[in-house]
Amino acid sequence: MSQPSTEQVWEELNRVMDPEIPVVSLVELGIVREVGYEGEQLVVTLTPTFAGCPALEVMKTAVLERMRELGLGSVLLRTVLSPPWTTDWIVPEARRKLKAFGLAPPALHGGDVEILFAEQAACPYCDSDDTVLKNSFGPTPCRAIYFCNSCRQPFEQFKPL
Amino acid sequence: MNTGTAGALAAYLLGLADDELILAHRDSEWTGHAPILEEDIAFSNLALDELGHAGLWYAAHAELLGENPQTRPDELAFLREPADFRNVQMVELPNGDWAFSMLRQYLFDAAEMVRLEALVNSRHKPTAETAAKIRQEERYHLRHTAAWVRRLGLGTEESHRRMQAALEMLFPYAEQLFQPQDGQAGLVDQGYIPSEQATVADWRGRVRQDLEGADLRLPEAAESPAASRAAHSEHLAQLLSEMQVVARSDRGAAW
Numbered sequence: 001m002s003q004p005s006t007e008q009v010w011e012e013l014n015r016v017m018d019p020e021i022p023v024v025s026l027v028e029l030g031i032v033r034e035v036g037y038e039g040e041q042l043v044v045t046l047t048p049t050f051a052g053c054p055a056l057e058v059m060k061t062a063v064l065e066r067m068r069e070l071g072l073g074s075v076l077l078r079t080v081l082s083p084p085w086t087t088d089w090i091v092p093e094a095r096r097k098l099k100a101f102g103l104a105p106p107a108l109h110g111g112d113v114e115i116l117f118a119e120q121a122a123c124p125y126c127d128s129d130d131t132v133l134k135n136s137f138g139p140t141p142c143r144a145i146y147f148c149n150s151c152r153q154p155f156e157q158f159k160p161l
Numbered sequence: 162m163n164t165g166t167a168g169a170l171a172a173y174l175l176g177l178a179d180d181e182l183i184l185a186h187r188d189s190e191w192t193g194h195a196p197i198l199e200e201d202i203a204f205s206n207l208a209l210d211e212l213g214h215a216g217l218w219y220a221a222h223a224e225l226l227g228e229n230p231q232t233r234p235d236e237l238a239f240l241r242e243p244a245d246f247r248n249v250q251m252v253e254l255p256n257g258d259w260a261f262s263m264l265r266q267y268l269f270d271a272a273e274m275v276r277l278e279a280l281v282n283s284r285h286k287p288t289a290e291t292a293a294k295i296r297q298e299e300r301y302h303l304r305h306t307a308a309w310v311r312r313l314g315l316g317t318e319e320s321h322r323r324m325q326a327a328l329e330m331l332f333p334y335a336e337q338l339f340q341p342q343d344g345q346a347g348l349v350d351q352g353y354i355p356s357e358q359a360t361v362a363d364w365r366g367r368v369r370q371d372l373e374g375a376d377l378r379l380p381e382a383a384e385s386p387a388a389s390r391a392a393h394s395e396h397l398a399q400l401l402s403e404m405q406v407v408a409r410s411d412r413g414a415a416w
Contacts, residue, residue: 051294052213081217082290084297113300135199136301137206141213145199161297 004070009035009042016066019058020140021158023097026059030089033080042067045078047085050141050161086111087160098158099124104146106160113160121157123148131155162285169344170285170353171225172247175237176342176390177276178218179248182238183397184269185211186404187256196259207266207302214295221287239408243398247342247390251334253397260313260323261330267306268335268368274299275363279355288353307371314375325377333383339364340388 004012013035014027026032026046034045044063048056060077067075087106090098095105104121120131121144128150135145136159144157162170188208195201219234252269256262277299280292313320339361349356369379408414 048213048294050210050213050298051217052209052211054209081287081294084290084294086297113297117304135203136305137199137203139202141206141209141298145202159301 003037003040003042004072006035006037009044009067009070009072012066012070013044013063016059016062019055019062020142021098021101021103023101024090024094026063028091028094028097030085030091031059032063038076041074041076042072043076043078045080047080049085053141055140085161087158090158102155103143104155104157106158109160116160121146121155123151123153124155125153126151165344166347166351166353167225169348170288171222172342173345173348173354174218174222174225174288176247176249178215178222178234178237179246179390180252180269180338181211181215181218183246183248183400184252184266185209185215186400187252187254187262188266190256191262203305204262207305210298210302214298217291217294221291224287235408239405240412243393243401244391246393246397246401248393248397249334249337249390250387250392250394250397251331251337253394253400254334255396257327258323260320261327263306263309263313264324264327265331266302267310267371268331269338270299270302270306271368271371272335272338272360272364274303275360275367276355279360282352283354284352310371310377311375314372314377321376324375328372328377329380332380333385336361336383336385337387337390340385340390342390 010027013032014025016026018024018026018029029049031046031049032044033047034043036043044067046056046059046063063077064075088108088110090106098105102124104124107116107119107121109116120129120133122129123131123146126148128148130149131146132149133144134147134154138145138156142159142161144159145154146157147154185208188204188211191204192201192208195204215238216234219237220230222237223230223233251265254265274296277292277296281289281296283289283292310324313324315321339357341357345354345357348354372379
């Protein structure tokens with residue numbers, strides 16, 4: 001059996017969803033950094049989102065499983081820290097999916113997240129900017145908790161990093 | 162890098178990792194006990210973040226020594242004796258009241274931020290990359306804890322009194338974060354790590370501004386209770402006996 005092309009591998013990886021936010025894939029989130037063959041072996045390079053996020057281990061298992069389904073027995077997963085993962089890498093389509101899922105997508109910051117500290121996330125339900133940050137920390141490391149004063153709903157934001 | 166330098170840098174990183182791990186454990190003790198739900202969630206997240214940072218530093222430490230960065234971190238966390246830990250005493254102290262825990266986290270976060278801002282320029286690439294990764298998350302920690310220091314310092318008479326008491330107790334302990342360890346001077350000269358004099362001066366300037374803005378009075382400079390990171394209070398052994406009990410009772414268990 002011939003090896004799947006790297007394009008095919010990317011396509012398959014785009015079907016591996018984030019375990020906590022199952023509407024967006026690891027590719028769309030920018031977690032998959034590189035795909036390539038080193039000799040016969042496929043090497044998939046991943047980067048962690050938040051350092052302590054336990055989802056990374058679940059993601060690795062899911063990637064290996066999907067690669068096995070593709071007929072690839074020998075797969076090496078490599079983890080890189082640099083450049084550090086940023087929410088700026090989340091593709092526009094995934095931002096729309098996050099919003100539809102009820103998570104306010106992270107604003108772009110170009111590398112300095114502190115420029116966003118004075119801004120409020122727009123409500124994903126009614127688009128109002130009249131919202132207030134209730135907690136920088138939420139049910140997962142990547143989420144903050146807000147309240148919308150317009151539609152009187154609490155909501156979560158995908159925290160800019 | 163020669164073996165001596167690698168060993169000294171590995172020892173330095175072990176100190177950073179142990180600080181993160183032990184503080185993470187103390188933070189996690191607030192889960193289910195914080196005064197309000199939001200803070201319960203926040204402290205649980207701080208614990209998880211610090212645990213993640215510990216993992217990164219342990220892995221960097223292991224790689225410098227030619228050990229397995231996948232398996233060594235767990236061994237370092239769960240199978241060492243108290244005397245082998247290199248954390249400062251500040252992070253092993255029991256949580257005390259809410260003011261004490263919050264102020265400790267703030268003083269630690271501020272020190273960490275100053276250090277990370279220098280370490281991102283380390284000549285050792287994995288150290289620089291790890292520092293850059295951790296720094297992103299620490300910005301959220303510092304924003305959170307600095308806001309609470311202000312809220313409690315300027316809050317009620319009682320919250321102010323408790324914060325001032327916590328500061329008197331913690332400030333000398335915090336000094337230990339900046340005590341140079343054996344072999345560190347060479348690392349500074351070669352551009353691997355920042356000098357502790359520069360780090361502590363930067364830290365004092367920043368915390369002074371925040372603390373005085375919260376109407377808190379900085380204690381007179383006091384001697385740190387210990388110079389060596391090998392010296393621990395009796396609290397560390399108690400903490401570790403709880404933290405390590407499951408891993409030690411069934412070694413190599415798969416989860």
